[in-house]
Amino acid sequence: MKIRRYKKVNKNLGFFTNTYGFRQPYQVLVDGTFCFAALKNKINIADNIPRYLQAEIKLITTQCAIIEMENLGPKLNGALLILKNYSLHKCGHEGKPILGSKCFLSMLGKTNIEHYIVATQDRDLQSIVRNIPGVPLLYLHLKTPVLEQPSEASVKFAQEKMLGLREHEKLYFEKLKEKSGIVDEERPKKKKKKGPNPLSCKKKKKPTMNTTSIKEGEQTVTQKKKRKRIKIPKHVIDELKNKSS
Ligand SMILES: [Zn+2]
Structure with a gap:
């Protein structure tokens, strides 16, 4: 079971490294809900997550996420202490804090340029994150960390990117050809092929008649040959029949 799980993680992480350029140490953007679930299930995030991902990671959070936890009351103090251990990334809401989930979404932007892995138990945030291409999602299933397989949005965007690259390459090579004069060499060849044809047709009107007549002659010969083959003398x-009987 364990080997299977690691293979899955490798596959899922591999997708993001290969298609989106994620590199170690992976930046894991953690919110209060993830810390709360970890504490509840007695999981040490700093120990378990790198072991699960088999990679170096950097645990980070934002000021907004911390302030939200502070505002939720003393019940979340334990989780708050864990969250405060992580390094703070500037989110641009300093002095005017917003909801942790909204802050994370603004950090991700449209395409997650900073290559964050989002660690959250917030179902609403998870479902929005799945619609942003190139965001790996990490959550806890009881005591087990789960790196979700790439979302449809992530896969689609990667495929379109690949197709776009191919088309871009085609256009680039066509432009290169034009610049280097390769296209100019090809064009006259086509013109040569097109050019002589109408002229030769006019001149070769008579010969073409001849060829058709020859062809017709050939056809009749072959037809006659076939008929000859079919015909077997009656006495034979x-x-x-006598021999067989
Ligand atoms: Zn913020």
């Missing part, structure tokens, strides 16, 4: 057939 009679002899064959």
Whole structure:
């Protein structure tokens, strides 16, 4: 079971490294809900997550996420202490804090340029994150960390990117050809092929008639040959019949 799980993680992480350029140490953007679930299930995030991902990670959070936890009351103090251990990334809401989930979404932007892995138990945030291409999602299933397989949005965007690259390459090579004069060499060749044809047709009107007549002659010869082959003299057939009987 364990080997299977690690293979899955490798596959899922591999997708993001290969198609989106994620690199170690992976930046894991953690919110209060993830810390709360970890504490509840007695999981040490700093120990378990790197072991699960088999990679170096950097645990980070934002000021907004911390302030939200502070505002939720003393019940979350334990989780708050864990969250405060992580390094703070500037989110741009300093002095005017917003909801942790909204802050994270603003950090991700449209395409997650900073290559964050989002660690959250917030179902609403998870479902929005799945619609942003190139965001790996990490959550806890009881005591087990789960790196979700790439979302449809992530896969689609990667495929379109690949197709776009191919088309871009085609255009680039066509432009290169034009610049280097390769296209100019090809064009006259086509013109040469097109050019002589109408002229030769006019001149070769008579010869074409001849060729058709020859062809017709050939056809009649072959037809005659076929007929000859089919025809078997009656006395031969009679002899064959006598032999067989
Ligand atoms: Zn913020």
